[in-house]
Amino acid sequence: MFDGMPPGVDRIGALPDGVLHYLLSFLPVQETVRTCVLAQRWRHLWKSTTGLCIVGAKGAGSVRDLRKFVDHLLILRERTDLDTVHIGFSKFREEDVPFVNLWIRFAVQSKVSVLSVIHTNVNQPFHLDGLPLASWYLKTLVIHGVLLHGTFLDFSSCPALEYLKISSCVIHASKIGFRSLQHLRIFRCRSFLDHRIRVSAPCLVSLKLDGFSGRTPLLERMPLLETAFLNLGASLHDTSDDICLHYSRSGVFCGANDVSCANCLYDDGSTNSSVLLGAIYNAEHLELISSSGMIIFTRDLKRCPTFNNLRNLLLNDYWCVGPDFSALTCILKHSPVLEKLTLQLVSEELRTNVEMKGSYSSTERSTVIPQHLKIVHVKCYVVDEKVAEVLKFLCTLNLRFCFV
Numbered sequence: 499m500f501d502g503m504p505p506g507v508d509r510i511g512a513l514p515d516g517v518l519h520y521l522l523s524f525l526p527v528q529e530t531v532r533t534c535v536l537a538q539r540w541r542h543l544w545k546s547t548t549g550l551c552i553v554g555a556k557g558a559g560s561v562r563d564l565r566k567f568v569d570h571l572l573i574l575r576e577r578t579d580l581d582t583v584h585i586g587f588s589k590f591r592e593e594d595v596p597f598v599n600l601w602i603r604f605a606v607q608s609k610v611s612v613l614s615v616i617h618t619n620v621n622q623p624f625h626l627d628g629l630p631l632a633s634w635y636l637k638t639l640v641i642h643g644v645l646l647h648g649t650f651l652d653f654s655s656c657p658a659l660e661y662l663k664i665s666s667c668v669i670h671a672s673k674i675g676f677r678s679l680q681h682l683r684i685f686r687c688r689s690f691l692d693h694r695i696r697v698s699a700p701c702l703v704s705l706k707l708d709g710f711s712g713r714t715p716l717l718e719r720m721p722l723l724e725t726a727f728l729n730l731g732a733s734l735h736d737t738s739d740d741i742c743l744h745y746s747r748s749g750v751f752c753g754a755n756d757v758s759c760a761n762c763l764y765d766d767g768s769t770n771s772s773v774l775l776g777a778i779y780n781a782e783h784l785e786l787i788s789s790s791g792m793i794i795f796t797r798d799l800k801r802c803p804t805f806n807n808l809r810n811l812l813l814n815d816y817w818c819v820g821p822d823f824s825a826l827t828c829i830l831k832h833s834p835v836l837e838k839l840t841l842q843l844v845s846e847e848l849r850t851n852v853e854m855k856g857s858y859s860s861t862e863r864s865t866v867i868p869q870h871l872k873i874v875h876v877k878c879y880v881v882d883e884k885v886a887e888v889l890k891f892l893c894t895l896n897l898r899f900c901f902v
Contacts, residue, residue, distance in 0.1 A: 519546055519547045519548050520548050520549075522544060523548050523581070526551050527550055527551060527567070531571065545574065546576045549581050550582075552583070554586075559587055560588065560589035560594075562594060564587065568597075572601070577608075580611075581610070582612040583610045583614070585605075585614065585615045585616065586617075588618040595627070606632070609633070611636065616642045617643035623643060624645065626646065630654075631656055632655035633658070637660050638660065642664075643666050646667050647671060648670065653676050656677075657677055659678055659679055661679075662676070664683070665683070665686060667687045669687055673698065676698065680702060682699060686708065694714065700722070706727045707774075710738075717778065719779075720777050720778060725784075726781050726783070726784050727787075728787065728788075730792045731791075738789075739761060740794050741791045745791035761793065779803035779805055780805075781805070781807065782809050783808075783811075786811070786829075787813075792816070795816065799824075809835060810836075810838045813840070813842070814842045818888045820891065823888075835868065835869075836871050843877065851880060854876045856875070864895040876899065
């Protein structure tokens with residue numbers, strides 16, 4: 499493109515308007531507007547960028563510092579469609595809330611395809627106005643550090659929405675429904691409701707639920723699901739409402755047999771149905787991780803579905819509890835086409851220091867082992883007593899291990 503240009507020529511300025519509009523979209527809006535002084539060619543380019551990056555001078559900042567500039571920007575812009583809008587801030591006051599909500603509505607009216615709202619101070623969640631989004635064009639939505647009400651989480655008027663990431667948010671909704679969503683990420687969110695949030699996403703292809711605090715959401719059936727990562731508890735373990743209150747003392751679940759354990763006794767209609775496993779039965783790749791004492795997977799195994807398409811499975815030490823290893827045995831029996839099993843017997847804080855690979859030591863296959871299982875990996879920090887107990891159990895299934 500630049501071949502044959504003499505030295506000293508403005509090569510960037512020689513690019514087509516469409517390319518410059520795209521490149522300017524990655525700059526904070528303040529920097530984008532400042533390009534108008536570069537040359538006559540640049541004078542009005544900022545008015546028609548394909549994206550807006552609304553952030554403070556250092557990447558975040560307060561809404562108060564942004565308000566006047568952004569309001570003037572939106573008035574002076576050409577009424578061209580937007581591909582991307584990123585709104586990021588760290589501080590706000592109550593009187594700032596309507597302005598941010600106005601910026602979001604402006605983005606939606608401009609047919610935005612990718613929208614992100616990032617509030618970095620998660621200790622003071624930002625309050626969206628609660629009105630549902632309505633857009634035929636929105637495909638990707640990322641929300642961080644926000645209080646989300648049920649009306650906002652009604653995405654029935656966003657038929658093109660395919661990807662949603664909600665992180666460090668407070669979710670105040672009885673149900674989240676999606677018509678077209680294919681990829682859902684819920685990371686370190688929490689609910690203060692006394693019942694489970696129902697998640698309805700029949701077209702979902704991939705799911706990641708990581709570190710939910712409060713009552714674990716109840717998933718409705720996801721027949722198209724291919725991949726799921728479910729991490730229950732983790733860093734939010736001490737604030738979960740799905741921990742057996744007696745587990746830390748006894749090392750076993752009371753199983754609703756102790757009237758003093760309100761969490762095991764809790765019943766919102768999900769005790770007679772699966773909370774998680776029943777919805778993800780069609781997945782090909784699963785990672786199922788839980789903190790000790792969490793009752794969800796143990797409860798779901800009583801109604802364990804058959805994972806007819808499951809080929810890759812990763813489990814942590816929650817599933818490997820002796821002496822009978824009933825949880826591990828149960829899910830293996832219900833995974834008839836499983837090809838690879840990984841047991842991650844190491845906490846997230848420690849890196850994997852030891853890795854072992856298992857193989858069959860005889861032609862006689864245990865009834866517990868799926869017929870197509872070819873690879874068994876065991877990862878741990880050190881081969882301690884607990885890991886040795888797991889290996890001993892696996893050896894009873896005619897598996898032998900060697901260090902990798």
